[in-house]
Amino acid sequence: MKKMVYNFSEGDKSMVQTLGGKGAHLAEMTKIGIPVPPGFTITTEVCAEYYKLGKKISPELWDAILKNVTKVETAMKKSFGDKDNPLLFSVRSGAAVSMPGMMDSILNLGLNDEILQGLAKKNERFAYDSYRRLLQMFGDVVMKVDHDHFEHILDSRKKTRGIESDTELTADDLKYVVDEYKKVIKERSGKDFPQEPKEQLKLAIEAVFNSWNNDRAIAYRQLNHITGLIGTAVNVQTMVYGNSGEMSGTGVYFTRNPSTGENKLYGEYLMNAQGEDVVAGLRTPQHIETLKKIMPHCYDELVKIYKKVEKHYKDMQDMEFTIEDGKLWILQTRNGKRTAYAAIKIAVDMVKEKLITKKEALLKVDPKQIDQLLHKQLDPIARERAVALTKGLPASPGAAVGTIVFTAEDAEKAKEDGKKVVLVRTETSPEDIKGMAAAQGILTARGGMTSHAAVVARGMGKCCVSGCSELIIDLTTKTARVGNTLLKEGDYITLDGSTGTVIKGELPVVDPEMKGDFKTVMNWADETRKIGVRTNADTPHDATVAKNFGAEGIGLCRTEHMFFEGDRIKAVREMILSTTELGRRAALDKLLPMQRGDFEGIFKAMGTLPVTIRLLDPPLHEFLPTKEEEMQELAREMKVSIKVIKEVTESLHELNPMLGHRGCRLVITYPEMAEMQTRAIIEAACNVKKETGNDIVPEIMIPIVGHVNEFVMNKKIVDETAAKVMKEKGMALKYKVGTMIEIPRAALTADKIAEHAEFFSFGTNDLTQMTFGFSRDDIGKFLPDYLSKGVLEIDPFVSVDQEGVGQLMQLSVQNGRRTRKDLKVGICGEQGGEPKSVAFCHKIGLNYVSCSPYRVPIARLAAAHAAIKDENRRE
């Protein structure tokens, strides 16, 4: 029989599968000498065995548990069940993968009527409160007495006493509550609350095992595709109390600042309080530094510990501690969540400190997260000059400028109306989440760095200033005050989430820049990654932004977007309305100089970097007006009757435009369109080459190819036109002709297409649409059901569906390169900037990914991650 129970001194962090995440890290800390309240872990294998035995705890297991109880008693010099010096336990679940809140826990285990009296001698209120909590949890979890019954008793008592908060309840109140709880347990379950501590323990362990297969837990595992786990471990740990008096306290801290990354202990605590009091935000906690004065020895020990643990885990840690009667206990450590800014600073600092390598540092920055850094910041000069109205905690960095709203609903409404607002609240709660998402930023009067507002805002990458204590909000008049300053709904306000500064009025914001540590990390990423990162950009402005973000070229320049600018749409419509080739050519001649100008701008912006230009993609009807008045205006402009406009619109109508007459199919019918576009590209390249001396090598991309013949016919037009233009210009120019791979058939016949195409670019938007048979425009009717019911794990338009779409991609790369060894392959669908998709593209050997300008740094980092993980796997 395998070892069933591990004392915390027997395991380590490598045993996550056996001990669960919580158990393994408690053991690891114990191992390196951190003062963890003693305890033991019953393995996940035992849980599986428990179910095999028909939900029974075997005598051998019980034996092992009791032996471990004894060990803890020895260590703590207390006895489980002793009325004078009682040892109490917490019994907690803990699987190998975190399933927060899904399974059950019971605290204060080991109390009974008699032991309570022993405890009460020291602190009566504390003793009754602990007992009341045990009764409530045990009653609910083990004895299946509905939660509501307990809540009801508690609420009644508070009402009777005219108080609002649990903390206001006196020892007498709690005595009354304990009695009532015991009655309701008896009444509802038909049994008395078991007074025997060992019986409590056994029942509690069974309850935790049982909770592994409760409906919530099963649903959670399904929804999150957590498979391969055999059960939960059970952690039985000595209870310690931060609320047992003035020499007690509890707190959380980060080994470095999770907001700025500064290498300085960062955290908060409350004396004579329990853990949840810190998180709840009802009392504003003290900064951890102040502990130095209050309990210097505890503070010194804390510093020693945090340094040791961080060095051990080689990462910034998020830790919980409790001081019970002057003795420091560490209850938890885990890698700390942090802002992107902090992640970058920490990563760079730790390399400087020689704690980690560059590659390890890169892995500490989550590519998804750095999106935060790519948003606007306050203009530094304006900020310098601005007078702060007040200051709060810098809960989540970035800048927010907007008019004030005081409720989440108002924020949502304002968002719908296109207004930019800052949500100002006393504190936030889960009901406010939508409003927080709708706002530019969040300002709260109460709550610390770990308050609801702070945690949620950081998660959203949204600017937040919390715990701004000078702020007094009057919801009834929708106004707020800071000293003598009145803030009304609709007034402008500016937040600096990185400093906690609040400024009245509207400050200018600037675009993010890549510098300092961010630049360092990005440079490391570039040194490390194997695949290129290009951008999707249709204008010189976008091209420049992307280049500054490190884009190594344009992977997709959509020419149709240019068709909508200014007066061009008129010429486009003229072309569409022409019934003859001659008429179409006349209209295209008008478009030519405009398109040429666009391309010149883009070529100039990109210098010698490659630019891939896609020829016209959408069906023609997308360019026609749909409303009666617009049609009438067009008729007037074109000097035709509205009947003609309607007829053409009708004739171009498609039942499934996604699968209609578009892309290269249009060119088969109207070759003159590709002629004009090719001419514009080649002429622009010649002109810019002449002007700048840069060797421009345009990459012309044919969209919607499904059959090699389509490509061949399109390429022929491009080649003939290019030859003609070069002859006219008397210039020789290299250019490439390639294709989008966005039709399943193109992927399936990539070998044939690669005989003619010089490069491929995956159009994963359309490829996903056709591979799934999902219309992106219509998916809203069923995708939410698909995600909530677990049919799909993730929206395949957000992250490449590796199993299906990815299979086609892999096939294309393999088969395409079989025909053309040096075939360059990229991706330019929306997923090109999504980290998981970037990793997949790395894996299947793409040359580059291309994404929107603001995602370029994300893609660069994700590509580095992929390369490092690949390397680690090989080692």
Next chain:
Amino acid sequence: MKKMVYNFSEGDKSMVQTLGGKGAHLAEMTKIGIPVPPGFTITTEVCAEYYKLGKKISPELWDAILKNVTKVETAMKKSFGDKDNPLLFSVRSGAAVSMPGMMDSILNLGLNDEILQGLAKKNERFAYDSYRRLLQMFGDVVMKVDHDHFEHILDSRKKTRGIESDTELTADDLKYVVDEYKKVIKERSGKDFPQEPKEQLKLAIEAVFNSWNNDRAIAYRQLNHITGLIGTAVNVQTMVYGNSGEMSGTGVYFTRNPSTGENKLYGEYLMNAQGEDVVAGLRTPQHIETLKKIMPHCYDELVKIYKKVEKHYKDMQDMEFTIEDGKLWILQTRNGKRTAYAAIKIAVDMVKEKLITKKEALLKVDPKQIDQLLHKQLDPIARERAVALTKGLPASPGAAVGTIVFTAEDAEKAKEDGKKVVLVRTETSPEDIKGMAAAQGILTARGGMTSHAAVVARGMGKCCVSGCSELIIDLTTKTARVGNTLLKEGDYITLDGSTGTVIKGELPVVDPEMKGDFKTVMNWADETRKIGVRTNADTPHDATVAKNFGAEGIGLCRTEHMFFEGDRIKAVREMILSTTELGRRAALDKLLPMQRGDFEGIFKAMGTLPVTIRLLDPPLHEFLPTKEEEMQELAREMKVSIKVIKEVTESLHELNPMLGHRGCRLVITYPEMAEMQTRAIIEAACNVKKETGNDIVPEIMIPIVGHVNEFVMNKKIVDETAAKVMKEKGMALKYKVGTMIEIPRAALTADKIAEHAEFFSFGTNDLTQMTFGFSRDDIGKFLPDYLSKGVLEIDPFVSVDQEGVGQLMQLSVQNGRRTRKDLKVGICGEQGGEPKSVAFCHKIGLNYVSCSPYRVPIARLAAAHAAIKDENRRE
């Protein structure tokens, strides 16, 4: 050096690649002693060599040609270039694959001014006509003088002389024309027509080689995807003349009746005529039998020859002959085209005659063609009683009933108006083809069995009576007469294409039956084929028709078609308009008994044969009205405001319904729909089992699956409902749950889906739409261009695109069977009855194809062909 020139006596039919089709069969006939005008073939390899040498005839080649000329001179006892007894040649192209009319030919080669005089001694008009033809062809093909110049001279002369036909030109007219032709050649080409016969020969051979790469020929090869050929062979053959006097003639014949298959010589000829006179239909030719009286020795020889050739080729032959001065020559043989009816009779007869095996017989019947036999025929009793108005030639079998039209345009217009018409013409020409297609049948006054009308009608599988000589048509009054009977436009007429009978009035027609030789062939097919043939049928009637045609089950029963019948659509709309599950369930409850009734009918019709029922496939908006008045009616019926109807319609609107909320996706949102349908199926199966004792095993098919989870969730509902129903009924029933493979992603993840699905059925309509990204509804805008420009060889909705869609199918079969060894796989898309697609399905190992009832026999035969060809390949 390989042999460059083959005398006809040196080759055989196996040498098609070297000698071309024409050359190989001339050699084969020569080899077995058929009197073929002597000649020789220059190989296709020489053509390739000719191009390699820069379009030069090498001295060695010229030497070999001259040696062969001498051989022919010896055989014919005539001399090439001899003015008294001249040998003349035809020089014809002939590639390994027939490219009719694409390359050049020159006849009467070897004539010049001097030799002409020798020939003229015998028959002056004939001599000048021959010379004029040589000048025209040689001038055009070799000397590049435009065709029009010659036509112009000929037309002027006819105008001057006031005549219309070439045959009315006298010897003097032709003398004039010859002089003018020589002048125009000199004038336009700057050179005289070469008088030296050997020079003529050399230039002619070069011209034929050059024509291999003329624009037309290149385009034809591209369009028809003819690849792998190295060049054309050149056939140089002794000219023989059927128009050299009263002892001469020319004709064509089939070794058996190509219309009925009767084992009797069948053909027609004209004395003192050239080949094109027979085909042109200007003079109505004589029946071949009459030759017996006119030239008994020629007739006897013809009979001997045709029997020999047919026995040799083991197939009905289509042959051309010429009699020159009483001597019979055979100019061509090839397998004869025939009606489906004839093909079947010939195949069965030849097996009876022990000429061929059953399998060889099966290969002689083209599956595409038997469609003809599946169309209506005249009711035999009515036909027996009916008085024939007149009789023509039975040019194409079947029956046609309709009102008379006299022009092709009228036929087209009538078709548009939904009228059934018979096209009555003196003779037809290529401009009439659309009208012919629009008509039920064609009746012509002139022209034989090989006239334009007859050939085209047979090709179309359309009833035709030709050469109805009693019929006199007056186009100006749009009337026709047969004796005293007047036929006006709009009068009913009935044709029996199998007998040539024309009946005034409207006779009843009957559905085709499978009997006699047809049944025999179908039985052989069933013995031979390896894959099953099912049908797509939604009603008991269709199921019965298909069963009678030999369907072995239903491969696709579309339940949504049932939703439109009678009052059901109301309940369907009620369901769609319900905003609650309760409301939907109430509406579904109304549909349940109707659907159950449908399934009972189908199960009864099919007996113990398997029935695959597909659950609801289309998006819900397809069931809602689109017109204002219909909406208003629906609003009244449903007792809701029209606003509600419009809102629901609007909310269900989809931009790309093909890729929308449909099939199994609906069931994820509204499980109650699948519950109702499953209940209807299982209840029906229980009821029919109880009533008939037949063991019904319903196959329930989930549509639009793209991800295994979709299938699993749908199957769960089906299984739970089935279990519930069986419990209610107290009956046990086997049933299967499988899926359509119609989404590319399903094909790509077939291994995963097969873990749960018990069968697959390829929905190649949707699979083609998504693999190509083609909307079937919108393809009309570009598919014609695609086919005409050669982007696609064939409409992929007609015949499975083996390269792309087929690749996904093959993948599905392989991967599906890897997971589930005995996975049953079928196809139920439209292509399931198309012979090439059937062959492909056989090749990739499908268990069955399923097609519309009328295509079942086609599929059975196609499946047999596939099996035989497979066997032959393996041997």
